[in-house]
Amino acid sequence: KWGAPKRLATLIDQKKTHEPSMSITMDEKTLYFVSERDGGYVGNDIYSCTKKEDGNWSEPKNMGPEINTQLDEEAPFIDGDTDEFYFSSQGHNSIGGFDIFRSGSENGQRQTPVNMGFPVNSGSDDIFFTLDSTRTKGYFSSVREGGSGNYDIHEINFIKVADVFLSVKEKI
Numbered sequence: 391k392w393g394a395p396k397r398l399a400t401l402i403d404q405k406k407t408h409e410p411s412m413s414i415t416m417d418e419k420t421l422y423f424v425s426e427r428d429g430g431y432v433g434n435d436i437y438s439c440t441k442k443e444d445g446n447w448s449e450p451k452n453m454g455p456e457i458n459t460q461l462d463e464e465a466p467f468i469d470g471d472t473d474e475f476y477f478s479s480q481g482h483n484s485i486g487g488f489d490i491f492r493s494g495s496e497n498g499q500r501q502t503p504v505n506m507g508f509p510v511n512s513g514s515d516d517i518f519f520t521l522d523s524t525r526t527k528g529y530f531s532s533v534r535e536g537g538s539g540n541y542d543i544h545e546i547n548f549i550k551v552a553d554v555f556l557s558v559k560e561k562i
Contacts (some may be wrong), residue, residue, distance in 0.1 A: 398447070401446060402421070402423060402425075402439065402450060405455055407425050407426055407427040408412070408425070408426050408434075409423050409424060409425045410424055410434070410464065411423065411424045411464060411465050411466065411518070412424070412466070413466045413467045413468055415468055415470050416470035417470070418441065419440060419441045420438060420439070420440050420441070420448060420468070421428040421438065421439050421440075421441075421452070422425070422436060422438050422466035422467075422468060422475075423437055423438075423439075423450075423455075423462055423466070424436055424437075424463065424465070424466065425437055425450070427450075429452065429512070430452055430458065431452075431455070431458050431459065431460055432460045433460075433461060433462040434460070434462040434463055434464055435452055435463055436452075436453045436458060436463045436477055437450040437451060437452055437453065438451055438453055439452070443523070453500065454500075455524065456493070456499075456500050456501075456502065457475075457477065457493065457500055457529050458481075459479060459481025459482060459544055460481060461479065461480035461481035462479070462480050462481075462488075463477055463478065463479045463480075463481070464477065464478045464479070464488060464517055464518075465477055465478045465517045465518040465519065466487055467519055467520050467521075469521060469525070472494075472525075473494070473495045474492050474493070474494055474495075475492065475493045475494075475495070475500060476490060476491070476492050476493075476506075476519045476520075476521075477490070477491055477493075477503075478490050478491070478515075478516065478517040478518070479503070482503055482505065482506055484505070484506070484511075485505070485507075485511045485512065485513060486512065486513035486514060487513070487514050487515035487516070487533075487555070488515040488516055488517045489505055489506070489511040489516055490505075490506045490510055490511055490516050490517070490519045490530060491503035491504060491505055491506065492504055492506060499557075505542065506519070509546065510528070510530065510546055512532060514532060514533045514534055515531075515532065515533050515541070516530055516531070516532045517530065517531050517532070517541070518530055518531045525548065526547060526548050526549075527545055527546065527547055527548070528545070528548065529541070529543055529544070529545055529546075530544055530546070530547045531543055532544050532545070
């Protein structure tokens, strides 16, 4: 049963800013959200906060230039098992509009985002990526030809391809 919605802490949900999307880790200890607040780069940036022992959220921290660009970022999603961070960006090396990127983590630091490429990304806006629990299917919104209207939900199936090793002879 769903309960009545509760407003997040004012550190996160500010009255004079716009916070259009968020994601929380499976253990509910880290929150990622998008905001246009002062102190960011330009437009929408992604921030994170952690839950303190008293149950309150820490001060939001901008995820920095590794994730945020001078253009808009949107739709954070964290895979709780792999710590892969997915988000949409108009910056980085976008194919067009918003593209979906993923960033791993090494020693607590986010790695350089990788564009998910075609067929996930297109020349249009591709946004709000999420995975199913088996990581064999992904879902995202996109504005594409043949759709039902504005943003449609698309499903993509991931397959594991066996490693292929090629033997190259040295030219003598």
